[in-house]
Amino acid sequence: MSKPLDYLKETPSQTAGPYVHIGMTPNEYDIGGVIPEDLGLRVVSEGVKGERITVTGRVIDGGGNPVADCVIEIWQADANGIYNSPMEHRSGVDPNFSGWGRQPAGANGEFSFDTIKPGPVPAGGGLMAPHITFWIVARGINVGLQTRMYFSDEQEANQKDPVLAKARMIARDKTMIGQRDGNVVTFDIYLQGENETVFLDV
């Protein structure tokens, strides 16, 4: 009998539940005094480099209802396409940019992040189009849903992006494009149904 490999199995995911805010945005949900400020409120600091944008949208379920109890996190590179992370091997990240944000949805499932437009990030010898990674947890979501938002004003780069190419093959790439109007980028996320957003297994 052959000996099995000894890699461990990942701890299983469970839903974040309807009271996720107690743990992830406690001050916003009236549990004050434990920590000075909720994590992830500010993605940019004074002096940040790049184009300031607001990314806003709504999270909608398969019945067309707002997902008012979800929490949304974003993760993105700085204006030069460099991540503010100990696992980033390239130097020179913008010290005024954390790259990570967290917001609870509002009553209509809406969210809004003040951030900057990320630069392109290298992958597989080329460049990925500018994108922001989204991660959504809520009651009824058993494993956090990950997706990416690309930008409507980056058509040329989007055409060459390897992840968008996979979505284009199944005619669903449009669900990953944030619509830019001035400094506001609108990105609605549909969990299920006709306009269902592409979610990623990475």
Next chain:
Amino acid sequence: MNNRFSNSRAEAAAFMERDHSQHPPAFAPGYKSSVLRAPRQSLISFASTLSEKTGPAFGHNMLGEYDNDLIINYARPGEEAIGQRIVVHGRVIDQNAKPVPNVLVEFWQANAGGRYRHKREGYRAPLDPNFGGFGRTITDEDGYYWFRTIKPGPYPWPNGVNDWRPAHIHFSLFGTGFAQRLISQMYFEGDPLIKICPIVNTISDPDAIDRLVARLDMNNTIPMDLRAYRFDIVLRGRRSTFFENRKEGN
């Protein structure tokens, strides 16, 4: 600018593919809320890029002195939360059995009576004025974490007519890459509600469920003070990169 590669550090390794047999499916109708919130299309898979291999880091200096002590971190001066005093501790390791040091662990829970301190919660069990139900810590160099709290009570919820959650503590974990981001729930050894809970049973593999059950740890129990529960957490491992010898390992 975008190709500002440094000679000094190799690019971080990709993550092992997630084994979906160890996780609940998105659509699990026994848990009714999942029905309208589950994508019906397949997920798109691809090997992790820098966007997934990197992730935010949080420093130990971010923590307040009592962030990991739920018995007192919301209590009025000189008072403490009511309930069964426990410490929950364990290690955060990856699939290669290596410790995951210096990563943020957040946790939240109901009070001893099963009541959450949340404005949209209306269960008749009372709030404990000295219990908030939120804490956080950062793993040490060996991936170790601990927090002190009271054991949460079971909690009724509108799913079936008479569904009750087992006693549980919610966990949120950051690894070193955003693809390791994980939210789960910890249960308590011996709780008879575990096997009839629709949320627990979204997971089909009994062994996977068992790994969410913290064990009573008498060895770390403090006599005449509190009992200990041990809960180890496994995050996704990084793949070996055959031709590289990185000192940080996988």
